[in-house]
Amino acid sequence: MDVHISKETMEERELVGMARKGDQDAFGKLFLAHHGAIFRLARATLGDGADDVASETFVRAWTALPKYQDTGAPFVAWLYGIARHVVVDELRRRSRTEPHAAVDMERVDHTHEDRLTLAAALDGLPDEQRQVLELKFFVGLTNDEVGAALGKTPGAVNAQQWRALQALRKMIA
Amino acid sequence: MEPGFEDALGLWETGELSRDELARRFPDEDVVGVLDAFARMGVAAAEPTPDAGAAWEAVRVKLPARLADRRRGRGKAIRLLAAATIAVLVLGASAYAVVPGARKAMNDAAGLIAGDDDHSPGSTSPTESTEDGADGSTFESSDDDAAAANPDEGVATEDEAQADADEHEADDDGNAGSNSGTNDDAIEVDSGSGTDGGSFGDGSGSEEEAGESADGGSPGSGAEESG
Numbered sequence: 464m465d466v467h468i469s470k471e472t473m474e475e476r477e478l479v480g481m482a483r484k485g486d487q488d489a490f491g492k493l494f495l496a497h498h499g500a501i502f503r504l505a506r507a508t509l510g511d512g513a514d515d516v517a518s519e520t521f522v523r524a525w526t527a528l529p530k531y532q533d534t535g536a537p538f539v540a541w542l543y544g545i546a547r548h549v550v551v552d553e554l555r556r557r558s559r560t561e562p563h564a565a566v567d568m569e570r571v572d573h574t575h576e577d578r579l580t581l582a583a584a585l586d587g588l589p590d591e592q593r594q595v596l597e598l599k600f601f602v603g604l605t606n607d608e609v610g611a612a613l614g615k616t617p618g619a620v621n622a623q624q625w626r627a628l629q630a631l632r633k634m635i636a
Numbered sequence: 637m638e639p640g641f642e643d644a645l646g647l648w649e650t651g652e653l654s655r656d657e658l659a660r661r662f663p664d665e666d667v668v669g670v671l672d673a674f675a676r677m678g679v680a681a682a683e684p685t686p687d688a689g690a691a692w693e694a695v696r697v698k699l700p701a702r703l704a705d706r707r708r709g710r711g712k713a714i715r716l717l718a719a720a721t722i723a724v725l726v727l728g729a730s731a732y733a734v735v736p737g738a739r740k741a742m743n744d745a746a747g748l749i750a751g752d753d754d755h756s757p758g759s760t761s762p763t764e765s766t767e768d769g770a771d772g773s774t775f776e777s778s779d780d781d782a783a784a785a786n787p788d789e790g791v792a793t794e795d796e797a798q799a800d801a802d803e804h805e806a807d808d809d810g811n812a813g814s815n816s817g818t819n820d821d822a823i824e825v826d827s828g829s830g831t832d833g834g835s836f837g838d839g840s841g842s843e844e845e846a847g848e849s850a851d852g853g854s855p856g857s858g859a860e861e862s863g
Contacts, residue, residue: 485702491692498688507680514686518695525699581680600681606646621646625670629637632666632673 479538483528490528494521497539501546503601508550508585510578516553520546540612543602584634592627595620641665649674 475496481489501520505513523545531541585593591613598609599620606617606624613620641662647653648671659667731738 487696487699490699491696494692494695495688498691499685502685502691503681503683506683506685514691518691518698521695522698522700529702578680581676596677600677603681621649622642625642625645626637628670628673628677629666631677632669635673635676636669 475538476533479528479531479533482525483531490521490525493538497542500539500602501542504543504546504597505550507578507597507601508582509553510575510582512553516546516549519549523549534611536612537604537608539602540598540604540608543598543612580635584631587634588627588630592623592630595623596627596631599624638662638665645670 475493478489478492482493498517498521502513502517505516505520509516520542524542527545585596588596594613595609598604598612599606604612606620609615609620610617615623644653644658644661648655648658655667655671658671728738728742732742733739
């Protein structure tokens with residue numbers, strides 16, 4: 464279930480304000496609005512286990528909400544920052560517990576393999592380019608919003624996006 | 637990448653430029669490949685996501701209570717305060733046990749707090765005020781005082797001070813010995829004063845300082861006046 468809240472509307476700001484004060488219902492609405500974005504990011508970067516990563520992201524967000532400061536960037540961009548940390552933690556955990564040699568590639572379905580290929584390619588991009596692609600495609604922000612989140616102009620975001628896609632093309636070709 | 641290619645791709649993204657037109661304008665660029673990568677990202681992003689409502693119910697029960705967070709913060713402050721208090725008490729007790737001057741100073745302070753008139757600055761006779769001044773100099777005199785009063789020896793070490801204390805106790809005539817600089821009257825009345833001052837490395841104030849200290853009684857004033 465995806466509840467659409469137009470980004471950075473007054474309603475969302477109000478919800479964030481209420482959630483900061485401990486209103487779980489308000490936080491629930493934010494969860495419903497942005498869970499899909501965080502789940503997509505987790506799935507694209509990890510393949511499986513996206514559910515747990517998305518859940519952990521929102522639990523950490525709830526804990527960190529009192530420190531949240533509205534910088535003008537969409538709230539979901541803040542969630543994205545938390546999600547990236549959770550993803551990195553998960554990747555570290557996996558690297559300790561799941562040696563790559565142990566993965567049975569024959570049991571990996573085609574879609575999952577595609578995801579892993581794409582995830583590896585994204586991971587190989589420079590941070591800024593990867594962030595632009597993730598925020599645009601998985602989180603669903605516009606160039607203006609990505610620019611606000613990363614402190615760049617929309618034109619710079621556009622340039623980064625296409626450079627990133629060219630690099631991605633070379634990696635997955 | 638040719639100049640203007642990124643801008644043209646941006647125009648294609650917003651529907652202002654067709655794919656064919658893009659390929660025609662930039663024949664040397666891998667237009668097909670870049671747009672394919674764009675499409676692939678779009679496909680990955682468009683995959684269905686699980687029901688957020690069910691996910692929320694699972695997450696909701698995991699959310700820590702904010703009130704508890706505040707209590708944790710308050711508890712941390714209380715723990716810090718308690719630790720600081722314990723540290724002060726331990727240090728004070730150690731000083732009391734080890735440093736004779738500290739013991740005397742604490743006794744004097746306790747006397748002041750208890751309202752003991754003998755220790756109230758300015759409330760006694762001139763002779764007594766000298767005594768009080770000598771006591772006061774325990775708190776008020778600086779190292780400079782000690783150096784001025786006792787230039788040969790400078791600041792007394794703890795062992796020296798202890799030796800002096802023994803000497804004072806044995807010599808009720810008020811020969812303060814090496815730790816002196818305090819007049820004999822002060823020593824006579826309270827031979828421990830000079831000793832205590834010495835144990836801090838402060839030395840005792842001069843007679844004049846002692847008198848002023850008794851009058852003023854504010855910590856540090858002796859040091860200021862002694863220059």
